[in-house]
Amino acid sequence: MIEINKINKWYGDFHVLQDVDEVIENGQTVVICGPSGSGKSTLLRCINGLEPFQKGEILVDNTSVKDPKTDLYKLREKIGMVFQRFELYPHMTAMENITLAPRKVRKWSKEKARDKAMELLKRVGMVDKADAYPANLSGGQQQRIAIARSLAMEPAYMMFDEPTSALDPEMIKEVLDVMVELAKAGMTMLCVTHEMGFAKEVADEIIFMDKGKIVERGTYDDFFNNPQTDRAKLFLSQILD
Amino acid sequence: MFDVIGRNFVFLMGGLLTTFELAVLALAGGIGLGMLVGLARLSKNPWIYYPITAYVNLLRNIPLILVIFWFYFVMPIIIGEAMAPFPAAVIAFIIFEATYFGEIFRAGYQTISKDLTAAAFSTGMTYAQTARYILIPIAFKRMAPSLITQSIVTFQDTSLAFVIGLTELVRRSSIVDNMEVRSIELYGFAAFVYFIVCYTGSQISLYYENKAREVNLI
Numbered sequence: 001m002i003e004i005n006k007i008n009k010w011y012g013d014f015h016v017l018q019d020v021d022e023v024i025e026n027g028q029t030v031v032i033c034g035p036s037g038s039g040k041s042t043l044l045r046c047i048n049g050l051e052p053f054q055k056g057e058i059l060v061d062n063t064s065v066k067d068p069k070t071d072l073y074k075l076r077e078k079i080g081m082v083f084q085r086f087e088l089y090p091h092m093t094a095m096e097n098i099t100l101a102p103r104k105v106r107k108w109s110k111e112k113a114r115d116k117a118m119e120l121l122k123r124v125g126m127v128d129k130a131d132a133y134p135a136n137l138s139g140g141q142q143q144r145i146a147i148a149r150s151l152a153m154e155p156a157y158m159m160f161d162e163p164t165s166a167l168d169p170e171m172i173k174e175v176l177d178v179m180v181e182l183a184k185a186g187m188t189m190l191c192v193t194h195e196m197g198f199a200k201e202v203a204d205e206i207i208f209m210d211k212g213k214i215v216e217r218g219t220y221d222d223f224f225n226n227p228q229t230d231r232a233k234l235f236l237s238q239i240l241d
Numbered sequence: 242m243f244d245v246i247g248r249n250f251v252f253l254m255g256g257l258l259t260t261f262e263l264a265v266l267a268l269a270g271g272i273g274l275g276m277l278v279g280l281a282r283l284s285k286n287p288w289i290y291y292p293i294t295a296y297v298n299l300l301r302n303i304p305l306i307l308v309i310f311w312f313y314f315v316m317p318i319i320i321g322e323a324m325a326p327f328p329a330a331v332i333a334f335i336i337f338e339a340t341y342f343g344e345i346f347r348a349g350y351q352t353i354s355k356d357l358t359a360a361a362f363s364t365g366m367t368y369a370q371t372a373r374y375i376l377i378p379i380a381f382k383r384m385a386p387s388l389i390t391q392s393i394v395t396f397q398d399t400s401l402a403f404v405i406g407l408t409e410l411v412r413r414s415s416i417v418d419n420m421e422v423r424s425i426e427l428y429g430f431a432a433f434v435y436f437i438v439c440y441t442g443s444q445i446s447l448y449y450e451n452k453a454r455e456v457n458l459i
Contacts, residue, residue, distance in 0.1 A: 045359070048363055050359050050362060050363070073362075073365055073366070073367050074365070076362060076363055076364070076365045077364075077365035079363070080363065080364075081359075081360070081363035083356050083359070083360055084356075085354075085356060087354070087356045087357045087359070087360035088360075089357070089361075089374075089375055089379075090379065091378050091379055091382055100364075100366075100374060101361075101364035101365055101366055104366060104370050104374065105364065105365040105366055105370070146360075149360075149364065150363070150364065152364075153364055153365060
């Protein structure tokens with residue numbers, strides 16, 4: 001379980017996160033949407049300690065992210081993260097991208113890491129690209145490898161930071177299919193995305209953020225059919241065009 | 242007229258061997274230390290950033306020949322005994338070249354997006370692991386042309402060690418010259434040897450650079 005308790009973050013004078021509260025139960029999929037600059041990505045980065053925050057508390061399985069005694073490296077092992085621009089290691093093959101952390105962090109044998117990677121490549125439909133370099137893969141293929149790379153550490157949570165917004169339209173579905181499958185298999189997921197089809201299919205809750213605050217939250221039907229704020233109505237009309 | 246070369250060929254080639262030994266150690270140490278200097282130059286920790294930045298700025302603004310001299314004469318005061326020219330030259334070169342390699346690596350690290358580092362951290366890798374498996378290899382590949390150029394400069398610079406009496410190629414040429422007074426042939430030969438080694442080195446590196454670009458686009 002991830003508990004976010006009234007966190008506040010400033011970049012200088014800019015108040016990027018304002019009293020953000022949220023609880024993500026195990027097995028849930030939470031979709032975060034909102035206009036750019038609303039603090040969605042920053043929120044994800046606070047959860048795994050990539051970014052510090054000044055006030056409030058985040059607990060991941062009752063471990064405080066803010067506590068200086070917390071081993072953030074250890075904590076991150078159980079929170080996978082997928083980025084907008086994939087961020088595959090360009091000097092390594094798909095297989096090497098996936099096996100690096102299990103081998104170096106978990107100290108798995110080469111064979112064990114390879115077996116796990118093959119299983120994941122099968123799951124994301126990329127077995128035939130195991131030895132390809134990122135530069136020779138399409139965006140959709142790179143993102144599926146990036147998902148496999150995160151899953152290789154057997155995380156309890158997965159965070160997605162706009163995983164399809166850098167993709168050509170015809171590649172979005174192949175990535176969303178993998179994410180839907182993951183959500184249905186019971187993974188606890190936090191997804192920053194504007195893909196409302198995905199939200200409809202798997203989201204247990206949708207959070208709408210604006211200017212660093214959560215301004216609406218609810219089920220897909222609540223949010224989609226009955227938005228409460230003008231900001232959310234405007235946002236929905238823009239992304240549904 | 243080049244008979245002086247033939248008569249002293251073994252002696253001169255012994256000098257070339259010393260040149261190679263010094264260059265190899267200077268490059269291994271300078272590049273290795275340079276990787277860390279480059280990281281330190283991007284550190285957010287002021288206790289790391291400022292001392293290393295001061296070191297880099299100091300050494301890059303002093304002629305190498307003075308660094309060699311200074312090191313050779315100051316070390317005995319620090320360690321209490323005279324240092325042989327070879328180890329003194331090796332240490333002076335490593336400390337000097339690491340500042341140049343450090344700046345090349347720093348530029349290389351800066352080509353790597355912050356999110357790539359974040360991706361590595363998000364899999365649980367530590368900073369040291371991220372540096373070793375991600376940052377350094379990528380910087381190495383991307384900066385290969387600059388690293389090779391600096392390596393060739395370092396190889397040529399080793400001739401400066403003659404000022405502290407290291408009997409490398411140039412020093413041995415001057416020793417023979419003092420006995421036989423055949424300056425043009427001897428220094429011409431030394432220049433020719435440097436040219437062959439450096440030109441061959443740059444051609445080999447060009448070949449591998451192009452080959453690397455074909456198979457692995459980074």
